[in-house]
C-alpha cells in the first residue's frame with residue numbers, strides 16, 4: 001500500500017515538474033471534446049439560422065385599413081385650357097417633382113434616383129422614347145399619376161388635385177421628354193370623361209374601418225347600458241301598481257324596453273303607443289295580456305313608460 005502511494009506521489013511530482021507531459025496526456029480528450037462540440041454546432045446550424053432570419057418579404061396578404069381622407073370639393077377644370085403649360089402649372093409641377101418624384105426618377109428625369117436603383121422594373125427614364133407603359137402624352141401621364149402602374153414601384157398619386165397632376169405632366173413633358181407628342185382634342189375629351197374633370201368632384205370623408213367599428217360598438221354599448229339601467233329601475237319598484245301592470249303584460253322586460261327605446265312617436269301620443277305594442281305583440285317583449293288592458297290601464301302604463309324610458 002505504501003509502495004503504491006509512493007509511486008503515485010512521485011508520478012504526480014514528475015507531472016508537476018513536467019507540465020508538457022500533462023498536456024500530452026490530456027490532449028486527446030480535449031481534442032475529442034472540441035470535435036464533438038464542433039459537430040453539434042454544425043448539426044444545429046440550420047435550425048439556429050432558421051430562427052434568426054426574418055422573412056424576406058412583408059406579408060402581402062395583410063390588408064391595410066382605409067386611410068383617413070378629409071372631405072373636399074375639387075374645382076372643375078377647363079379642359080380646353082389645361083393643355084397649355086402655363087408658368088403657374090409648370091411651377092406647381094416642378095415643386096412637387098423635386099419633393100416627391102426625384103428620389104426615384106432622378107434630378108434629370110433619367111430614372112436614376114437613389115431610391116429607384118433597387119426597383120425592378122426601374123423608374124421610367126423620361127428622356128428615353130422606350131419603356132413607357134402608358135406613354136408621355138398629357139392624358140397618359142395623368143392616368144399614370146391617378147392609377148399608378150400596377151406591379152411596379154410607381155404608386156398611384158390619386159391624392160393630388162387635377163391641377164397638380166397636370167402641372168407635373170407639363171413639367172415632365174417640357175423639361176425631360178424630347179419632342180413630346182401632343183394630345184388630340186379627342187384624347188383630352190376622353191380624359192375629361194374618365195376622371196370627371198370639367199364637372200369637378202366632391203370627395204366624401206373616409207375613416208378607417210377599425211375606427212368606424214369602434215364608433216358602432218360604443219354606440220351599442222351605451223344603448224345596452226341605458227337599457228339595463230331602465231330594466232333594473234323597473235324591477236326594483238315592485239310595489240308600484242304601474243310596474244305590476246308592466247310585469248303582467250311583458251314576457252321580456254328587456255325586449256320591451258328596447259322596442260320602446262328604438263322607436264319614436266309613442267311618447268307624444270297614447271294611440272301610437274297602443275298601436276305599436278299591439279301590432280308587434282310577442283315580438284316586442286309584450287304578451288297577449290295587453291289585449292285585456294282597460295283605458296285606465298293603458299293611461300297608467302303610458303305615463304309610466306314615458307317617465308322611465310328615456
Ligand code: HEC
Pocket residue numbers: 096097100101102103104105115116119121122123124131132133134135136140141144145149151152153154155157168172
Ligand atoms: C418609389 C419610386 C417612384 C417614385 C417616388 C415615383 N415613381 Fe414614377 N415610376 C416608378 C417606376 C418604377 C416606374 C416604371 C413603371 C413600369 O415601367 O412598370 C415609374 C414610371 C413613371 C412614369 C411612366 C409611366 C409609363 O407610361 O410607363 C411616369 C410618367 C412617372 N413614373 C411619373 C412619376 C411622378 C410624376 C412622380 C412623382 C409624383 C413619380 N413618378 C414618383 C417609380 C417611382
